[in-house]
Amino acid sequence: MTGQMRAGIIGTGFMGEVHAHAVRAAGGVLSEIAGRTPESSRAAAGRLHATKAAESPEALIRSNDVDVVHICTPNASHAYLARLALEAGKHVVCEKPLATTVEDAEQLSTLAEGTESVAAVPFIYRFYPTIREAKARLTRGEAGELWLLHGSYLQDWLASSSATNWRVDPGSGGASRAFGDIGVHWCDLMEFVTGHQITRLVAKTSKAFPQRASEHGMLNVGTEDGASLLFETDKGATGSLVVSQVTPGRKNRLWFSFDGTEASLSFNQEEPETLWVGSVRGSTRVPSGPDTLSYPESQRYARLPAGHPHGYQDSFNAFVADVYAAARGEKVDGLPTFRDGLRAALITQAVVDSAATNTWVDVPGLQAGSSISDELTPERQR
Numbered sequence: 001m002t003g004q005m006r007a008g009i010i011g012t013g014f015m016g017e018v019h020a021h022a023v024r025a026a027g028g029v030l031s032e033i034a035g036r037t038p039e040s041s042r043a044a045a046g047r048l049h050a051t052k053a054a055e056s057p058e059a060l061i062r063s064n065d066v067d068v069v070h071i072c073t074p075n076a077s078h079a080y081l082a083r084l085a086l087e088a089g090k091h092v093v094c095e096k097p098l099a100t101t102v103e104d105a106e107q108l109s110t111l112a113e114g115t116e117s118v119a120a121v122p123f124i125y126r127f128y129p130t131i132r133e134a135k136a137r138l139t140r141g142e143a144g145e146l147w148l149l150h151g152s153y154l155q156d157w158l159a160s161s162s163a164t165n166w167r168v169d170p171g172s173g174g175a176s177r178a179f180g181d182i183g184v185h186w187c188d189l190m191e192f193v194t195g196h197q198i199t200r201l202v203a204k205t206s207k208a209f210p211q212r213a214s215e216h217g218m219l220n221v222g223t224e225d226g227a228s229l230l231f232e233t234d235k236g237a238t239g240s241l242v243v244s245q246v247t248p249g250r251k252n253r254l255w256f257s258f259d260g261t262e263a264s265l266s267f268n269q270e271e272p273e274t275l276w277v278g279s280v281r282g283s284t285r286v287p288s289g290p291d292t293l294s295y296p297e298s299q300r301y302a303r304l305p306a307g308h309p310h311g312y313q314d315s316f317n318a319f320v321a322d323v324y325a326a327a328r329g330e331k332v333d334g335l336p337t338f339r340d341g342l343r344a345a346l347i348t349q350a351v352v353d354s355a356a357t358n359t360w361v362d363v364p365g366l367q368a369g370s371s372i373s374d375e376l377t378p379e380r381q382r
Helices: 014-025 038-048 057-062 075-087 102-113 129-139 178-194 312-327 338-357
Strands: 006-010 029-034 068-071 091-094 146-154 198-206 211-214 217-220 226-233 238-244 253-260 264-268 274-279 282-287
Touching: 006 014, 006 057, 014 029, 014 038, 014 068, 014 312, 029 038, 029 057, 057 075, 068 075, 068 312, 075 091, 075 102, 091 312, 091 338, 102 338, 129 178, 129 253, 129 264, 129 274, 146 178, 178 198, 178 226, 178 238, 178 253, 178 338, 198 338, 226 338
Parallel strands: 006 029, 006 068, 068 091, 146 238
Antiparallel strands: 146 253, 198 226, 211 217, 226 238, 253 264, 264 274, 274 282
């Protein structure tokens, strides 16, 4: 496919706006947008300068004016809309989680691999220049053998019993909230940067507030506010992760330390302009910039000189630009696909199962051409 990509966005909230900005930054045109109602669609079309308000999500997917469908709706609708879009021959960008069950995620991954469509999931933390620098250094063995992988992802947007939204409801958001919403970002980033895959884990989930306010009064909370887990990887490392959406003062702190026998590398998303590199001889902070990063694969994403902040929207813009480049037939490295969405679903299910049983749980691997269904017990295929 050549020429300007024509995007259709389903969903008119915060993520829909982020996608709209990224579409234009990637050189695309926002041709249609669809909300829950015709009224919300028209309002969003005016606010985000879409060419047209679609009559419905289904109409947007069928439209001849849409090349790529961006799905930014509540989690429970992702699988249905993504399947329709793939069957209509569209390229698809589906917000995570790809699906709220492993079975649906596997079906979508298999369906996508059988088409010529580009099907991507916005694990956009991969697109910070400092993250690509960390990956390049680890790939080249600069840290030695990685043996300890640890970190956290902390937010505070639910740090009150009066704070709520649709994600709190398992029927809309899925069985896991804090881990399924943000913990999967950390795990995707760890596996992408290090080349390790989690093979087994033990997890504990918890709630800061057993009830939250709603328009109907105080309601019981059905999903976790936080999660803690230990894990092992296929290359012999161990690790830990703490996830919370109820940590006052932490707005969006995705932090990791990947520790090797020769060096350790650390990143903090609230201060994404530097990559911390430590050794027994001292430590350095590597600024994000085309002249300060070391390798072409990281310099490619550093569009501005060091000292000019590269933020979340910039990384999202880079992700969508790579999706559109892939749709035009260009070779793109590190694009998160529906297979990565399936991987996230597998890890999330393992966390849910471990927390329910207080035991270590195996996480099935993904081998090309194989099905993971045979590796799951019936109760884990839900």
